[in-house]
Amino acid sequence: xxxxxxxxxxxxxxxxxxxxxxxxxxxxxxxxxxxxxxxxxxxxxxxxxxxxxxxxxxxxxxxxxxxxxxxxxxxxxxxxxxxxxxxxxxxxxxxxxxxxxxxxxxxxxxxxxxxxxxxxxxxxxxxxxxxxxxxxxxxxxxxxxxxxxxxxxxxxxxxxxxxxxxxxxxxxxxxxxxxxxxxxxxxxxxxxxxxxxxxxxxxxxxxxxxxxxxxx
Ligand code: ATP
Numbered sequence: 544x545x546x547x548x549x550x551x552x553x554x555x556x557x558x559x560x561x562x563x564x565x566x567x568x569x570x571x572x573x574x575x576x577x578x579x580x581x582x583x584x585x586x587x588x589x590x591x592x593x594x595x596x597x598x599x600x601x602x603x604x605x606x607x608x609x610x611x612x613x614x615x616x617x618x619x620x621x622x623x624x625x626x627x628x629x630x631x632x633x634x635x636x637x638x639x640x641x642x643x644x645x646x647x648x649x650x651x652x653x654x655x656x657x658x659x660x661x662x663x664x665x666x667x668x669x670x671x672x673x674x675x676x677x678x679x680x681x682x683x684x685x686x687x688x689x690x691x692x693x694x695x696x697x698x699x700x701x702x703x704x705x706x707x708x709x710x711x712x713x714x715x716x717x718x719x720x721x722x723x724x725x726x727x728x729x730x731x732x733x734x735x736x737x738x739x740x741x742x743x744x745x746x747x748x749x750x751x752x753x754x755x756x757x758x759x
Pocket of ligand 1: 634635636637638639640660661662663666679697698699702706
């Protein structure tokens, strides 16, 4: 099957890294097949959803056999472009930004924070782990040279839009926005917005109103 022709729904696509991580561990432990029930218990996605997800890429589990781990892994590797490292920058090396720089993304997927930027002159010129921190004045020059695909924004909400406006002409394709600001970008850029305060509040709301029961 030609991988390029497969168009999978976004909700399915979002679960792929989760499946991929678990299957890699299974493969490493020598397992050759896995049932949707086993997968479901491990990744906490119900097995009907897993079967539907997998059917999109032609993995039809056999009754009593399950899924072939190698087939799935090959598919995931191609789909998630695991052979190619995506280059990422981070802007705003405060508490949250520093935590991301310490976190080793490359362990689970081929994503590497190449460099970070900060407006604070005390931070520019230092590094966190092996990630160098540069002054915001160097943003354009450094990004232009390095084929950066994604930017993680961990600055305060105030400067988020003006920083985004500087990223647009640099041909960044995606922004992971951890600021509470809603950003305006042209449709050549994809933004994923993660507001930790909202997520926490939402979890507490669901706990209060629904406990641990599933909500459709
Ligand atoms: P957080 O946990 O959100 O990182 P913090 O208290 O450590 O919080 P913030 O005030 O949120 O720090 O700022 C985050 C980082 O963003 C700081 O390192 C700050 O120097 C940097 N920063 C602030 N404004 C800008 C800007 N305009 N451009 C680049 N970096 C900025």
